[in-house]
Amino acid sequence: MAAQKLYAGAKLREIRQRLGLTQKDFAAKLGVSLPYLNQMENNNRPVSTSVVLAMAQEFGVDVTELSTGDHERLVSDMREAMADPVLAEISPPLADLRLTASNAPTLARAFLHLHRAYRQTHERLASLDEALGREDARATPSPWDEVRDFFHYCDNYIDAVDRAAEHFATPVRNENNIRVRAVAALGNRGVRVRFADTDALRHYDPGEKQLTLSLRAAPETQTFQLLLQVALLEQDKLLEATLDLARFQSETSRAIAKIGLANYFAGAALMPYARILEAARVERHDLEVLAMRFGASIEQVAHRLSTLQRPGAKGVPFFFVRVDQAGTITKRHSATLLQFARYGGACPLWNVHRAFETPGQFLRQLAETPDGVRYVSLAHDVSKPGGRWGAPVRRYAIALGCEVAHADKLVYADGLDIGNPRAFEPIGISCRICEREDCHQRSVPPLERKLTIDPNARGTLPYEVG
The missing domain is CATH 1.10.10.2910 (Arc Repressor Mutant, subunit A)
Incomplete structure (x- = not known):
């Protein structure tokens, strides 16, 4: 398979500006012409291997910055926003969203901010007392969502x-x-x-x-x-x-x-950075061993592993999520290509939902998303007792996972049939933006596809996706 070309113009420009260099000086230090640098910064050309190496050697830049920025998060978030029924007749193709995230990330964020404001207003108008004009009914993002986005776009590493x-x-x-x-x-x-x-x-x-x-x-x-x-x-x-x-x-x-x-x-x-990074490597990310060593809970360890994104000393790029019994996501972060739905629940085919059925056990899953990326996913239930008779028990499930390329670093991947494509279960993000045509658990049709309705036939779904 041919290597994927790296288009990272916005990130390249951000690094140059951070270094305080003009395009002319930056191009000279990288050993490329000024027009060539300009084309790379505007995503008219991919960032070449020689430029990546020059940035590492000349400036000590962690080159993973070029490939682990906000691009995939922005694309995922815009796709979900575009799945809103109010935008059903617009539905730009995925290629356009990728171009926007690459070439105009600020514009993409402005669009997401506007969509959040719309949703906030729409939800408030659904309640009569809000619709009658209460003074605090302003179209501002939910404070909780604003904070969650802050950590999300910081790679969950401060x-x-x-x-x-x-x-x-x-x-x-x-x-x-x-x-x-x-x-x-x-x-x-x-x-x-x-x-x-x-x-x-x-x-x-x-x-x-x-x-x-x-x-x-x-x-x-x-x-x-x-x-x-x-x-x-x-x-x-x-x-x-x-x-x-x-x-x-x-x-x-x-x-x-x-x-x-x-x-x-x-x-x-x-769980101090250097110590947890080394311990995770030695113990191959065994959550129980790490929890005992650091006097932490399973959830605390899993969450901490998802934050190990220090430039120059990064750990395995994990996704981490916590859901409640209704499937609502209460914590989410991904340093991988997999992104989570901002609204609603997670894909029902994901093993995190089955963790409630097997308390105290670790569930393993080989999963593949519609973009063809394959993951090793680990799920575990998390109960938070009230500490006395009659006190309510809060129940959650967590999932921690990474791409199969890092499977050798996980003790949980031992014995899994990673080399067998049929061993990977198809999962998605949100039904409205999932491209799978034959999913038996689909709750709503995909937004960007035409539907065929046949009153004389009924399959798993009451429609066929064209």
Whole structure:
């Protein structure tokens, strides 16, 4: 199979501007002509191998930046937005969406922002009290979605926060217990830590300088909450500076994002970058072994593995997702070509949904998306008990996976028939944008296809996809 040409004009231009070079100077250092560089930056020519090597040698650029940018995410997000019934008569071809994502990513983001505003307004008008003009009924993105998009387009890796957490986790005076160090760090700020039989996982009283943690929570959850409080108190300036750069549209979004960054710090301190990267390599990403080694939960480890995208020291590019029993995605991130539906649930053929049926077990799946990319996917149920009789149990399932090219790095891929094309189950992203014609689990027709309705025949579906 011929190698895929690399069109990364927007990313190439971004790197040049980051280096503070004109096109003329950049072309000279790369050993190409000015017109040739101009054509590459405008995606009229692919980025050549010689240019990629020159960037690595001359500037020390992590060349994976050229191929792991926002392109696939933007294409996936635009396809899903175009699947909105209000745009049913437009439906630009996939090639046009790819060109937009490559040549005009800012325009693509503006379109997505406009579509989010439309959806927000549409949903509010569906409720009578909103339709009557309440003062707060403005067409702004959902704060939750805005924050989720922030992490999504940062590759779920926040360098400054990650490095600060890694520094905090560096042993001092041979003290390796991160929980002890977190309590000590809070103590140095005059904060007293106590445990109580309470429903709240964590409660901090700034007046009394007292942090209360729930005795009902699992030890790894208690440690995580300790580290989260350390982030909010010790790293407040760093978190605020990061939020300033993000330019959120509302104070609510900013507040949610700050908790998200504190959560990020806690996970990165519990599993410092270099240590978790090496341990994952040695243990071949065995989640149970890693959870025991770092005193973390299965979900915490899986989420952390999906964040190992530090330039120059990247881990296996994983996708990570968490769904509830209704199939709604509550957490999502992908460093792979696979992207998740922004609205609605995940593909019902994906093994993450079957994890609820087999509590305590790891489910393995070889899966292939409509674009022909093949993955190894691991699913596991995650139950969060209330800690007392009668308290509700929150149930989720998580999935972690990567492309089959990295299968040798996963202990879970051992024994799977990776060389057999028939071993891969066909999955998709969202029915409205899925191109499969013969899917027996399809809930709605694909938007871009013509349907044939025959009243005298009925197959698995009440229509045929043309």
